[in-house]
Amino acid sequence: MHEAARREKLEKIRALGIDPWGTRFNDHMPIGSVRDREREIVTESADAEGRSEQHGPRVRVAGRLVLQRRKGKLIFADLQDWTGKIQLFIGKNQVGEENWELAQLLDLSDIVGADGELKKTRTGELTIFVEKLYFLTKSLLPPPEKHHGLTDPELRQRMRYLDLVHTEGVTERFLDRTRIVRSIRRTLDEQDFAEIEGPTLHSIAGGAAARPFHTHHNALDIPLFMRIALELHLKRLLVGGFERVYELGRVYRNEGISPKHNPEFTMLEVYQAYGDYESMMDLTEKIIIDALGACERPLRVQWGEQEIDFNPPFARRSYDDLFAEHTGIDPQDAAAVAALAESLGFETAGKHQDVIKNEVFEEKVEDALQGPIFVIDYPSSICPLTKRKANNPAIAERFELFVHGMEVANAYTELNDPDLQEELFLTQLQGQKEEDSMAKMDHDFVRALRHGMPPAGGLGIGIDRLVMLLTGSASIRDVILFPLLRPEGEP
RNA sequence: GCCCCCUUAGCUCAAUUGGCAGAGCAACUGACUCUUAAUCAGUAGGUUCUAGGUUCGAGUCCUAGAGGGGGCACCA
Numbered sequence: 001m002h003e004a005a006r007r008e009k010l011e012k013i014r015a016l017g018i019d020p021w022g023t024r025f026n027d028h029m030p031i032g033s034v035r036d037r038e039r040e041i042v043t044e045s046a047d048a049e050g051r052s053e054q055h056g057p058r059v060r061v062a063g064r065l066v067l068q069r070r071k072g073k074l075i076f077a078d079l080q081d082w083t084g085k086i087q088l089f090i091g092k093n094q095v096g097e098e099n100w101e102l103a104q105l106l107d108l109s110d111i112v113g114a115d116g117e118l119k120k121t122r123t124g125e126l127t128i129f130v131e132k133l134y135f136l137t138k139s140l141l142p143p144p145e146k147h148h149g150l151t152d153p154e155l156r157q158r159m160r161y162l163d164l165v166h167t168e169g170v171t172e173r174f175l176d177r178t179r180i181v182r183s184i185r186r187t188l189d190e191q192d193f194a195e196i197e198g199p200t201l202h203s204i205a206g207g208a209a210a211r212p213f214h215t216h217h218n219a220l221d222i223p224l225f226m227r228i229a230l231e232l233h234l235k236r237l238l239v240g241g242f243e244r245v246y247e248l249g250r251v252y253r254n255e256g257i258s259p260k261h262n263p264e265f266t267m268l269e270v271y272q273a274y275g276d277y278e279s280m281m282d283l284t285e286k287i288i289i290d291a292l293g294a295c296e297r298p299l300r301v302q303w304g305e306q307e308i309d310f311n312p313p314f315a316r317r318s319y320d321d322l323f324a325e326h327t328g329i330d331p332q333d334a335a336a337v338a339a340l341a342e343s344l345g346f347e348t349a350g351k352h353q354d355v356i357k358n359e360v361f362e363e364k365v366e367d368a369l370q371g372p373i374f375v376i377d378y379p380s381s382i383c384p385l386t387k388r389k390a391n392n393p394a395i396a397e398r399f400e401l402f403v404h405g406m407e408v409a410n411a412y413t414e415l416n417d418p419d420l421q422e423e424l425f426l427t428q429l430q431g432q433k434e435e436d437s438m439a440k441m442d443h444d445f446v447r448a449l450r451h452g453m454p455p456a457g458g459l460g461i462g463i464d465r466l467v468m469l470l471t472g473s474a475s476i477r478d479v480i481l482f483p484l485l486r487p488e489g490e491p
Numbered sequence: 492g493c494c495c496c497c498u499u500a501g502c503u504c505a506a507u508u509g510g511c512a513g514a515g516c517a518a519c520u521g522a523c524u525c526u527u528a529a530u531c532a533g534u535a536g537g538u539u540c541u542a543g544g545u546u547c548g549a550g551u552c553c554u555a556g557a558g559g560g561g562g563c564a565c566c567a
Binding site (some may be wrong): 003006023067069070071072073074075076078081087089091093094108110121122123125127140141143144145146147149150151153154155157158208209210211229253254256258259260261270328367382400407410437460485486 | 492498500501502503504515516517518519522524525526527528529532557558559560561562563564565566567
């Protein structure tokens with residue numbers, strides 16, 4: 001029935017000869033910029049009656065009506081665009097009959113444009129004193145409650161459009177995401193990395209340990225997988241002579257949903273020929289620091305109760321040192337590690353000792369890493385795509401960046417020995433199903449390595465998690481505009 | 492997939508031990524030319540998530556289901 005009243009007004013707007021769905025509207029200024037022009041308002045000296053006269057710049061704005069205070073022959077309305085809000089003053093005697101008639105048909109959430117003079121009211125509120133109103137779009141449904149807004153998390157995610165309009169800070173948070181992504185591209189582009197677009201439909205879903213989404217191509221009648229990582233195609237490009245290359249794009253993993261996981265998310269992967277994991281650590285720091293700068297945030301970020309200090313260089317600690325420190329057990333003592341794993345309730349039978357060790361690491365160490373901290377030098381048997389240390393093949397040249405217990409980046413010196421790579425693809429990690437292993441045989445990838453891939457460093461960053469950290473968001477759903485939800489039932 | 496919690500008007504929320512389903516905002520009618528969540532007077536607004544069950548009587552208790560949140564599991 002709310003809609004019926006709005007539809008009646010829509011017809012009355014038509015009757016005035018105005019299209020209720022609006023037209024092109026030129027030359028309006030962002031409301032944020034209009035607010036910056038406050039200082040152009042000049043107050044003339046007081047007249048004989050002791051009243052002073054204001055003159056301000058003439059401005060044109062457009063946006064959504066989010067609040068209305070009608071007071072007889074006066075209307076105060078708050079107009080909002082994506083840069084902010086400003087008050088409109090519409091006075092019957094000031095705007096004339098036609099504008100006033102139109103103003104009687106305005107509902108909350110309608111989209112309008114206005115020309116007027118920027119001045120201040122008696123109470124000092126920066127206000128556009130409207131001279132001409134433009135009706136741009138009717139809203140047929142009522143907005144959420146004006147004070148509380150939308151608070152139901154389900155409604156906020158399902159109707160993100162309303163969340164953006166009515167929840168404080170949401171638009172700004174997503175604009176920060178845009179700024180972060182733009183900054184990452186700029187940082188890489190400035191260092192002559194080439195952005196490419198790899199395939200998202202893979203016949204072998206490799207490059208990570210994750211369950212893929214299955215799909216099918218009709219004309220070829222073949223099964224396909226949505227990609228779970230960007231890695232293997234980017235490394236093919238290293239073979240092809242792309243010396244600095246990256247992709248920033250969506251990957252899909254058929255796994256559970258949590259405050260840190262969405263089934264589709266955005267990954268950055270960067271590969272640099274003739275680099276190694278040390279060069280990737282420097283690059284990771286620069287990407288993060290530049291991104292914070294792009295959002296005009298300090299290097300110390302508030303995250304919940306805690307503060308994260310992104311001042312470089314980030315701490316760098318070896319996997320084994322951290323393991324010993326947080327468990328009190330010698331990481332080389334396989335029996336003691338296995339005993340600890342058993343006591344934590346992990347199945348150890350038939351598993352490689354490094355797999356067992358890593359389960360303990362994930363349980364006892366990762367959550368405790370407030371960071372930012374680079375964990376370096378992983379056991380090589382859990383790193384099938386990583387180059388081993390020259391003087392110690394049991395250790396892989398890999399790091400993961402942890403912040404607030406969350407893995408944000410993962411990088412390594414890339415394995416480019418085709419024979420070792422093929423062997424690692426063939427010898428599945430003990431105790432792991434093929435589906436769960438990173439080592440999925442990809443003959444074409446091995447063939448590419450045989451043609452010669454230069455030594456290289458490679459880096460992956462989970463963009464959604466990075467945005468969470470940089471914007472102080474507790475859930476990944478706060479930084480993904482349209483997170484996966486079950487379909488809405490028939491109303 | 493498992494466990495716990497939530498679902499009442501468009502929105503935000505009440506409803507005692509099982510006893511007439513309510514308020515604020517939004518809407519509608521009216522008053523008001525400097526308001527600030529404007530104010531004041533009045534009107535209207537309900538499949539209490541769905542389907543069963545217990546009961547003289549269910550928003551409330553029981554069973555099943557749906558959607559959401561949190562946790563666990565899964566998970567570079």
